[in-house]
Amino acid sequence: MVSGGERVTPLRSARLEGMSWLTHGFGTRHKEAWTPPEKTARLRQVHGSEVVSVRIPGDHGEGDALITSTPGLWLEVRTADCVPLLLADPERRIVAAVHAGWRGTAAGISRITVETLCLRWGCDPVDILVAIGPCIASCCFEVGEDVAAQFPAHITRWEPKPHVDLVDANRQQLIAAGVPAAGIETLGLCTVCDPGAFHSFRRDRGPGRMVAAIQIRDWD
Numbered sequence: 001m002v003s004g005g006e007r008v009t010p011l012r013s014a015r016l017e018g019m020s021w022l023t024h025g026f027g028t029r030h031k032e033a034w035t036p037p038e039k040t041a042r043l044r045q046v047h048g049s050e051v052v053s054v055r056i057p058g059d060h061g062e063g064d065a066l067i068t069s070t071p072g073l074w075l076e077v078r079t080a081d082c083v084p085l086l087l088a089d090p091e092r093r094i095v096a097a098v099h100a101g102w103r104g105t106a107a108g109i110s111r112i113t114v115e116t117l118c119l120r121w122g123c124d125p126v127d128i129l130v131a132i133g134p135c136i137a138s139c140c141f142e143v144g145e146d147v148a149a150q151f152p153a154h155i156t157r158w159e160p161k162p163h164v165d166l167v168d169a170n171r172q173q174l175i176a177a178g179v180p181a182a183g184i185e186t187l188g189l190c191t192v193c194d195p196g197a198f199h200s201f202r203r204d205r206g207p208g209r210m211v212a213a214i215q216i217r218d219w220d
């Protein structure tokens, strides 16, 4: 696992960074370095599979994924071990932000987000690009057998104790929904392994969360 080190700027996906029509970032524990956003839409995250489409800033109730086509509006999710995913469709200029903990992952939140983009927003999954940010990686995500049983066998390493790979579980959902593997970028950083860079709920049991956010640039 790559070390995040003492990062004081948000982490960015090279894939998304290459698109001039959007801006994005995965925050670290160094909050002072990056405070996204004023015009932000957020949810009360409940580890479910509800996908909410938004056009205005503010609190949009319960849910774990946000979609917008509105320029200038930031979509924000907050994590400290759960998987943050940022999605973009360059053809239709639509973006999404997803919070996928193990429960949301087991409930299919990434797959459902792509399905919603396609069914309600007219996206073609082959166009969708995804960045998967820092989260608890399989090195540190030891789980009980009850949790492991909710994931496909190839996602789980059973010996000596069950470990689930949440990044791979979400990646497989995206691919099953039609997103090309080449369109998915994984930052490959473990929040538990790198206390200098990241909050980790499992490690710290604290209130610290990191913001992942994406916005369609507003040129006006």
Ligand SMILES: [Zn+2]
Binding pocket: 001, 136, 137, 138, 139, 140, 190, 191, 192, 193
């Ligand atoms: Zn780790």
